Amino acid sequence: xxxxxxxxxxxxxxxxxxxxxxxxxxxxxxxxxxxxxxxxxxxxxxxxxxxxxxxxxxxxxxxxxxxxxxxxxxxxxxxxxxxxxxxxxxxxxxxxxxxxxxxxxxxxxxxxxxxxxxxxxxxxxxxxxxxxxxxxxxxxxxxxxxxxxxxxxxxxxxxxxxxxxxxxxxxxxxxxxxxxxxxxxxxxxxxxxxxxxxxxxxxxxxxxxxxxxxxxxxxxxxxxxxxxxxxxxxxxxxxxxxxxxxxxxxxxxxxxxxxxxxxxxxxxxxxxxxxxxxxxxxxxxxxxxxxxxxxxxxxxxxxxxxxxxxxxxxxxxxxxxxxxxxxxxxxxxxxxxxxxxxxxxxxxxxxxxxxxxxxxxxxxxxxxxxxxxxxxxxxxxxxxxxxxxxxxxxxxxxxxxxxxxxxxxxxxxxxxxxxxxxxxxxxxxxxxxxxxxxxxxxxxxxxxxxxxxxxxxxxxxxxxxxxxxxxxxxxxxxxxxxxxxxxxxxxxxxxxxxxxxxxxxxxxxxxxxxxxxxxxxxxxxxxxxxxxxxxxxxxxxx
Amino acid sequence: xxxxxxxxxxxxxxxxxxxxxxxxxxxxxxxxxxxxxxxxxxxxxxxxxxxxxxxxxxxxxxxxxxxxxxxxxxxxxxxxxxxxxxxxxxxxxxxxxxxxxxxxxxxxxxxxxxxxxxxxxxxxxxxxxxxxxxxxxxxxxxxxxxxxxxxxxxxxxxxxxxxxxxxxxxxxxxxxxxxxxxxxxxxxxxxxxxxxxxxxxxxxxxxxxxxxxxxxxxxxxxxxxxxxxxxxxxxxxxxxxxxxxxxxxxxxxxxxxxxxxxxxxxxxxxxxxxxxxxxxxxxxxxxxxxxxxxxxxxxxxxxxxxxxxxxxxxxxxxxxxxxxxxxxxxxxxxxxxxxxxxxxxxxxxxxxxxxxxxxxxxxxxxxxxxxxxxxxxxxxxxxxxxxxxxxxxxxxxxxxxxxxxxxxxxxxxxxxxxxxxxxxxxxxxxxxxxxxxxxxxxxxxxxxxxxxxxx
Numbered sequence: 001x002x003x004x005x006x007x008x009x010x011x012x013x014x015x016x017x018x019x020x021x022x023x024x025x026x027x028x029x030x031x032x033x034x035x036x037x038x039x040x041x042x043x044x045x046x047x048x049x050x051x052x053x054x055x056x057x058x059x060x061x062x063x064x065x066x067x068x069x070x071x072x073x074x075x076x077x078x079x080x081x082x083x084x085x086x087x088x089x090x091x092x093x094x095x096x097x098x099x100x101x102x103x104x105x106x107x108x109x110x111x112x113x114x115x116x117x118x119x120x121x122x123x124x125x126x127x128x129x130x131x132x133x134x135x136x137x138x139x140x141x142x143x144x145x146x147x148x149x150x151x152x153x154x155x156x157x158x159x160x161x162x163x164x165x166x167x168x169x170x171x172x173x174x175x176x177x178x179x180x181x182x183x184x185x186x187x188x189x190x191x192x193x194x195x196x197x198x199x200x201x202x203x204x205x206x207x208x209x210x211x212x213x214x215x216x217x218x219x220x221x222x223x224x225x226x227x228x229x230x231x232x233x234x235x236x237x238x239x240x241x242x243x244x245x246x247x248x249x250x251x252x253x254x255x256x257x258x259x260x261x262x263x264x265x266x267x268x269x270x271x272x273x274x275x276x277x278x279x280x281x282x283x284x285x286x287x288x289x290x291x292x293x294x295x296x297x298x299x300x301x302x303x304x305x306x307x308x309x310x311x312x313x314x315x316x317x318x319x320x321x322x323x324x325x326x327x328x329x330x331x332x333x334x335x336x337x338x339x340x341x342x343x344x345x346x347x348x349x350x351x352x353x354x355x356x357x358x359x360x361x362x363x364x365x366x367x368x369x370x371x372x373x374x375x376x377x378x379x380x381x382x383x384x385x386x387x388x389x390x391x392x393x394x395x396x397x398x399x400x401x402x403x404x405x406x407x408x409x410x411x412x413x414x415x416x417x418x419x420x421x422x423x424x425x426x427x428x429x430x431x432x433x434x435x436x437x438x439x440x441x442x443x444x445x446x447x448x449x450x451x452x453x454x455x456x457x458x459x460x461x462x463x464x465x466x467x468x469x470x471x472x473x474x475x476x477x478x479x480x481x482x483x484x485x486x487x488x489x490x491x492x493x494x495x496x497x498x499x500x501x502x503x504x505x506x507x508x509x510x511x512x513x514x515x516x517x518x519x520x521x522x523x524x525x526x527x528x529x530x531x532x533x534x535x536x537x538x539x540x541x542x
Numbered sequence: 543x544x545x546x547x548x549x550x551x552x553x554x555x556x557x558x559x560x561x562x563x564x565x566x567x568x569x570x571x572x573x574x575x576x577x578x579x580x581x582x583x584x585x586x587x588x589x590x591x592x593x594x595x596x597x598x599x600x601x602x603x604x605x606x607x608x609x610x611x612x613x614x615x616x617x618x619x620x621x622x623x624x625x626x627x628x629x630x631x632x633x634x635x636x637x638x639x640x641x642x643x644x645x646x647x648x649x650x651x652x653x654x655x656x657x658x659x660x661x662x663x664x665x666x667x668x669x670x671x672x673x674x675x676x677x678x679x680x681x682x683x684x685x686x687x688x689x690x691x692x693x694x695x696x697x698x699x700x701x702x703x704x705x706x707x708x709x710x711x712x713x714x715x716x717x718x719x720x721x722x723x724x725x726x727x728x729x730x731x732x733x734x735x736x737x738x739x740x741x742x743x744x745x746x747x748x749x750x751x752x753x754x755x756x757x758x759x760x761x762x763x764x765x766x767x768x769x770x771x772x773x774x775x776x777x778x779x780x781x782x783x784x785x786x787x788x789x790x791x792x793x794x795x796x797x798x799x800x801x802x803x804x805x806x807x808x809x810x811x812x813x814x815x816x817x818x819x820x821x822x823x824x825x826x827x828x829x830x831x832x833x834x835x836x837x838x839x840x841x842x843x844x845x846x847x848x849x850x851x852x853x854x855x856x857x858x859x860x861x862x863x864x865x866x867x868x869x870x871x872x873x874x875x876x877x878x879x880x881x882x883x884x885x886x887x888x889x890x891x892x893x894x895x896x897x898x899x900x901x902x903x904x905x906x907x908x909x910x911x912x913x914x915x916x917x918x919x920x921x922x923x924x925x926x927x928x929x930x931x932x933x934x935x936x937x938x939x940x941x942x943x944x945x946x947x948x949x950x951x952x953x954x955x956x957x958x959x960x961x962x963x964x965x966x967x968x969x970x971x972x973x974x975x976x977x978x979x980x981x982x983x984x985x986x987x988x989x990x991x992x993x994x995x996x997x
Contacts, residue, residue: 239996240995255995376822377822382825382829383823383825383855386825386855386856396859397858400858400859401858401861404859404862404863407862408862408866408885412900412904413900415900415904416900416903425906426906434931436934436938437910438911438941438942439911440942453938453941455934455937455938457933457934458930491930494934
C-alpha cells in the first residue's frame with residue numbers, strides 16, 4: 001500500500017516542476033479573480049489578480065511578472081471577477097483588463113483606469129410601472145396596490161421587480177411605510193433568474209449563439225440561451241454549488257457534499273465522483289499542445305486533484321489549502337499552474353513537456369477493504385477442551401450458575417437498598433429531586449481545591465432549598481465553610497461549586513471526606529459523595 | 543530498614559512533565575517517543591476492545607507507577623487525582639515518596655537524627671573506602687540528602703583516581719535524582735567501561751527513558767542482554783518499554799522469554815494474561831491467572847480477573863463464586879466498585895438489565911469517580927427513555943474521563959436522536975479525537991455533515 005503511494009508521488013513530481021513558492025506573498029484571491037494575459041504585447045504573459053485584501057480593506061489589482069510583483073492598483077470595492085480581453089484592433093494587440101466589482105465593471109487599459117461600465121437595468125413590466133407611478137402620485141392606497149400587483153404577478157409575461165415582490169411579502173401595517181419610502185425612486189428590474197446567481201460560465205458569441213450557465217444560491221443551475229428570456233434548462237441539486245467548470249460541452253459541478261458531478265449541456269447527469277475532502281475551488285486545465293482538457297479541484301486536505309471526466313489523472317500535494325487555481329500561459333511557459341493559498345501564499349508550478357497523463361479508472365473492481373484479512377485469533381485446543389467440559393456438564397453448570405445468580409441478585413438488592421437508605425450514591429433516585437453530584441479534587445496540597453458538580457436532571461423542575469455539608473476528620477482537614485446553601489438549580493445545567501480544603505497534618509496520611517446534599521428540614525441526605533483525599537505533597541516538600 | 547529498589551520505575555512528577563527541558567522535539571516522529579498522543583494509530587487491540595488510560599495507551603496487566611495516567615495533556619489533568627492511584631502526581635520525583643521516606647525515618651528517631659550531616663567532614667571519610675560506601679548509602683537512602691551524597695561520592699571517586707566503577711554509578715544515581723540526565727548518562731557510561739553490571743545497564747536505560755529516547759534505551763538493554771544473556775531484569779525492562787510504546791505483541795514476546803527464565807514472575811504472567819484476555823482468548827488468560835493463584839497471589843483484583851475470564855470463556859459455574867470471593871477480599875471502596883462494575887457487565891451479558899442497573903449504581907456508590915459506570919448507567923437510562931438523566935450522566939462521565947470515546951459517542955447519538963444536531967456534531971468530533979478509527983463515529987459524522995450540507 002505504502003509503496004504504491006510512493007510510486008504515485010514520484011509520478012507527480014515527474015509531471016510538475018516547482019517553479020516558485022512564496023508562502024507570504026500576501027495574495028488573497030479566488031479562481032474567478034485571476035487572469036493571465038500578455039498585457040504589453042511582448043509575448044511575456046503576466047498574471048492579473050484581484051486581491052480581496054483583508055476583509056473590506058486593501059483591495060488591490062495586482063500584476064505579477066515572473067516571480068515578482070510588477071504593479072498594484074487600488075480597488076474601490078471587493079472584486080468578484082477579473083478578465084482580460086481585446087478591446088480594439090490596434091497593433092500591438094494589447095488586451096485590456098476588466099474587473100467586476102459591485103454593480104460596475106472597471107476596464108483598465110495599460111493598467112490605467114480606462115472607463116467604468118454600470119450594469120444596465122432590465123426592462124420592467126409596463127403595468128407594474130404604471131401602478132407604482134400611480135402610487136407615487138398618491139392615487140391609490142397600499143391595499144389596492146397590493147391587489148393590483150398580485151394580479152400582475154399571476155399573469156404577466158415579464159416578472160415583477162424585486163421591490164414589488166418584497167412589497168407583496170409585507171404585513172399590512174408595514175406597507176404604508178414601504179410605499180412612502182420607495183415611491184419616489186425609479187423602478188428597476190435587476191434579476192431575471194429565480195434566485196441569486198453565484199457562479200457564471202459563458203460560451204459562444206453574443207451576436208450568433210451563446211449559452212450562459214448560472215449556478216444559483218438555491219442550489220439550482222440554469223442554462224440560458226440567446227433566444228430565450230427564461231432559463232432553457234434547469235438542474236436541481238440538493239446542495240450548494242461551490243464550483244463550476246465547463247469542459248468542452250459538459251459542465252462539471254462541485255457541490256458542498258464533497259461530490260463532483262458531470263452534466264451534459266442539456267442538463268443530463270453523466271457521472272458522479274465522491275471526493276475525499278470538501279472542495280475549495282475549481283478551475284479548467286487546458287493543454288493545447290496535447291489537446292487535453294481536465295478539471296483541477298482544490299481540496300481542503302491540502303491536495304489538488306486533476307480529473308478528466310470521472311478519472312483521476314493526478315494529485316498534487318500543496319503546503320497549504322489552495323483557494324484559487326489558474327492554468328495557462330505565464331511568462332514564456334505554456335503550461336503553468338498558478339495557485340494561491342488560504343494563508344496568502346503563491347505557488348507556481350510548471351507542467352513538464354514530457355508529462356503524460358494516463359487515464360486510470362478510480363474504482364476498479366472490488367473495494368480495497370475486501371482483501372484485508374481480519375486478525376481473528378485461532379480457537380485454541382484449550383477452548384475446545386473447555387467446550388467439551390461445557391457439553392458434558394451442561395446441566396450441573398447451569399444449576400450452579402442459576403443458584404449463584406439468585407444469590408447475587410439477593411446480595412445486590414440488599415446492597416442496593418442499603419445504599420438507597422443511606423443515600424450513598426451520587427445519583428439520586430427519587431423522582432422528587434433528581435440530582436447528580438460529582439466531586440473532584442485538584443491540587444497537591446496542603447491546600448486542595450474541591451469541586452462539586454451538582455446537576456438537576458429533571459425535565460422542567462428547578463431544585464430549591466438545598467444544603468451541602470461535609471463530614472471529615474477535624475484533626476486532618478480544615479474546611480472553611482463546612483456547610484453552605486446551594487443556589488436554585490435550573491434543570492439541565494451543571495453547577496460547579498468550589499471550596500478549599502486545608503490538610504493540617506504532616507504525617508503523610510489521607511482520609512475520606514464525605515459530601516452530603518440535604519434538603520432543608522430533613523436530616524437524611526439526598527445524595528452522598530465520598531472523596532478519597534490524596535496525600536498532601538506540599539507540606540512535606542515545603 | 544526499608545530499601546527502595548532504585549532500578550525500578552519511578553513516576554514523573556508534575557514539574558518534570560510540564561517543565562520538561564530534555565525533550566528535543568515538540569512533535570516527535572512516530573515510534574520514537576513515549577509521550578506522543580498514542581490515540582492516533584493503534585497497533586494492538588482497538589480501544590473498543592481494550593480500555594485505554596488517560597494518555598490513550600492500552601491498559602497494562604500490571605499496575606506500575608506511570609502506567610495509570612501517562613502524560614497529561616493539560617495542567618488540570620496533571621493536578622487531578624487519577625482513579626485507582628491514591629495520591630495525586632508528585633510535584634517532582636525528587637520530592638514525593640523519597641522525601642516521605644526521609645521523614646518516616648525521622649519520625650522513628652524522636653531524639654534527633656542518627657548522624658548530623660552538616661557536621662560531617664566528608665573529605666575525611668572519603669579517604670577510607672569501606673566506611674565511605676556505607677556512609678554514602680546511609681546519606682542517600684536513609685537521609686535522602688542527595689546534595690551531601692553527591693559531594694561525598696565526588697570526593698570518593700577522586701580519591702579512587704576515577705577508577706572505581708561503584709562510585710561512578712553512585713554519582714550517576716545522584717545526578718539522576720537531581721534531574722541532570724546528561725551528567726548521569728556520562729557517569730553510567732564511564733562506569734560501564736570499567737565493569738559490566740546489570741544494574742548499570744538498567745540505570746542507563748532508565749535515564750534514556752526519562753529523556754524520552756526509548757529507542758536508545760532499548761539498544762542499551764540489548765547491549766546488556768548481549769553481555770548478560772537472558773537476564774530477567776533486562777528482559778523485563780525491554781518488555782516494559784515495548785509496552786509503553788504500544789507495541790504489545792513484542793512486549794508479550796519479551797515477557798514470554800522472561801517467563802522461560804523465571805516462571806514465577808508476577809508482572810510477566812499478569813501482562814501476558816491481560817493481553818490474551820483482550821485479544822479474544824480468555825481461556826488462555828484464565829490459565830495465566832490460575833497460575834498466579836497457585837503461586838499464592840490471593841487478592842481482589844485476581845479474583846476479579848478470574849471471574850471475567852470465566853464469563854468470557856463460558857465457564858459459567860465459576861463466574862459468580864469468583865466475584866463473590868473478590869467482594870469479600872476487597873480492601874477498600876475502589877476495589878468493591880470494580881467488582882460491582884464487572885458484575886454489571888455480567889448482568890448485561892445475561893440480559894438482566896435491572897440487576898445491571900443496580901450493579902452500576904453500587905459501583906458509583908462505592909466510587910464516585912467511576913466514569914465507565916456513569917457511561918453505562920447513562921446507556922441504561924437511555925433505554926428507559928430518561929433522556930435528561932442520561933444526558934447528565936454522560937456529561938459527568940465525559941468530564942471525568944475525557945480520554946474515553948464512549949461517553950462522547952453516546953452523547954452524540956443521544957443528541958442526534960432528540961434532534962440537537964449541533965451538540966451531536968461537537969460530541970462526535972470529540973469522540974473522533976479520542977478514537978479516530980471508530981467506524982460508528984465516522985458514520986454519524988458523515989450523516990451529520992450531509993444534514994448540514996443539505997439545503
